[in-house]
Amino acid sequence: MSAISWFDDFEGIAYRYYDLRMNIAPLVSSRKEYASIWHDTIRYWIDPTIKIRFVETGDKYWFIMGADSQKPESNISFFKLLQKSEHYERFKKGHGGEAYLRLGTYAHKSLKDVKKDALCNCGHEAVDHDENDNDECLYNKCDCKEFSSFQVNLLKRKKTITDIAFLDEKDATDDPLVKACFDANKSE
Ligand SMILES: [Zn+2]
Numbered sequence: 096m097s098a099i100s101w102f103d104d105f106e107g108i109a110y111r112y113y114d115l116r117m118n119i120a121p122l123v124s125s126r127k128e129y130a131s132i133w134h135d136t137i138r139y140w141i142d143p144t145i146k147i148r149f150v151e152t153g154d155k156y157w158f159i160m161g162a163d164s165q166k167p168e169s170n171i172s173f174f175k176l177l178q179k180s181e182h183y184e185r186f187k188k189g190h191g192g193e194a195y196l197r198l199g200t201y202a203h204k205s206l207k208d209v210k211k212d213a214l215c216n217c218g219h220e221a222v223d224h225d226e227n228d229n230d231e232c233l234y235n236k237c238d239c240k241e242f243s244s245f246q247v248n249l250l251k252r253k254k255t256i257t258d259i260a261f262l263d264e265k266d267a268t269d270d271p272l273v274k275a276c277f278d279a280n281k282s283e
């Protein structure tokens with residue numbers, strides 16, 4: 096078996112409730128990128144072999160995902176070192192041992208693209224941002240200088256994941272997928 100390629104050229108992970116189960120969705124920047132990742136790789140994954148591993152280190156965590164493929168010659172695995180977030184913590188508590196894997200696309204929206212009640216990344220609505228100047232937030236004490244929101248769109252195709260584990264950093268490399276990932280991608 097040849098060494099598998101590792102892929103980390105995605106923006107992050109969205110964790111959402113959708114269709115009753117939690118969804119894990121690596122975020123890609125375009126439909127085109129979605130098409131190639133889904134159609135060349137994930138489509139061929141054999142659902143019961145899909146594994147996701149989380150290894151926390153301080154306020155970050157490693158996301159590591161791989162599976163056996165019906166097309167092993169072009170298979171890839173995914174990893175990324177990410178910042179912990181509320182969504183991540185909610186997934187950790189609530190996944191119940193299974194999730195749907197989808198892909199998501201994301202778009203940054205600016206003030207002119209959104210309705211008045213759209214939320215900025217600062218937590219305040221578009222209507223609180225100055226439309227004349229440089230879109231700064233007028234909310235008391237907020238130091239946001241420019242309206243910006245991050246909109247995620249989960250795509251329909253999905254796989255079911257039933258092998259999810261959160262591992263301690265000290266014994267994480269007992270797991271073969273984590274070990275393979277760290278050997279290839281973690282420099283120390
Ligand atoms: Zn703002």
Ligand SMILES: [Zn+2]
Nearest residue numbers: 217219232237
């Ligand atoms: Zn604000």
